[in-house]
Amino acid sequence: MGNRQFAGKRVLVTGAASGIGRRIAERFCETGAEVVGLDRLAGEPGLPFRLVQVNLADVGQVEYVCKGLKAESTRLDILVNAAGVLRTGPAEDLSADDWQACFAVNASGPFYLLQHWIPVFKKQRAGAIVNIASNAAHVPRSGMTAYCASKSAMVSLSHCIGLELAPFGVRCNIVSPGSTDTPMLNSMVGGNDGYRLLVTGLPDQFKLGIPLGKIATVDDIAETTLFLASDLAGHITLQDIVVDGGATLGA
Structure with missing residues (x-):
């Protein structure tokens, strides 16, 4: 992928303070994009992109931040939902907070953001959305009930949004990582x-x-994400690419 593949593109990445989201945001910066990261955490000093603190589970905070970003520019080329929460344990031991936290961040947060930016994508009749789910949405995992269910919800959300946006030339795809460092x-x-x-x-x-x-490394996930957001994937939408070294055995 060219060094300036995303020059001039405006990109919004959630979960950008650390892990997969941070590496995705960094890679977009390295390829010329203007990147805004969203995260509940402040992040480390010296990040190569602007990081805005927001609790994505709070619909009011999401609205406030999105209105501010739209005031700066009404354009958005790429949206990546990479924020995630993991709560583990046998189903009978999970608290209501465990369950709700997974759904609030892994499914509701992306939904809140999409509601604000879908009209922008439709008006532009262009753009790409990449949602970071998990291979846990493809196969059951013992002790991961809340996480699996919430990531499965994210996958279904992505497919439905992708179907609604396809007539407007906007692509929506999923990357489902497996175990990643x-x-x-x-x-x-x-x-x-x-x-x-x-x-x-x-x-x-x-x-x-x-x-x-x-x-997997965070670069494995980031490079797949950048591919799906790029013109190289110009006829790919409604797809879910599992990046797990074969751990789901094609499930």
């Missing part, structure tokens, strides 16, 4: 030893392992 995964599995178990498999959790024999 991020602070969230590291803290969940306990570092390199946990990564090795994910690669070889966890039969008690019905995880078969990763055929490619490695954990």
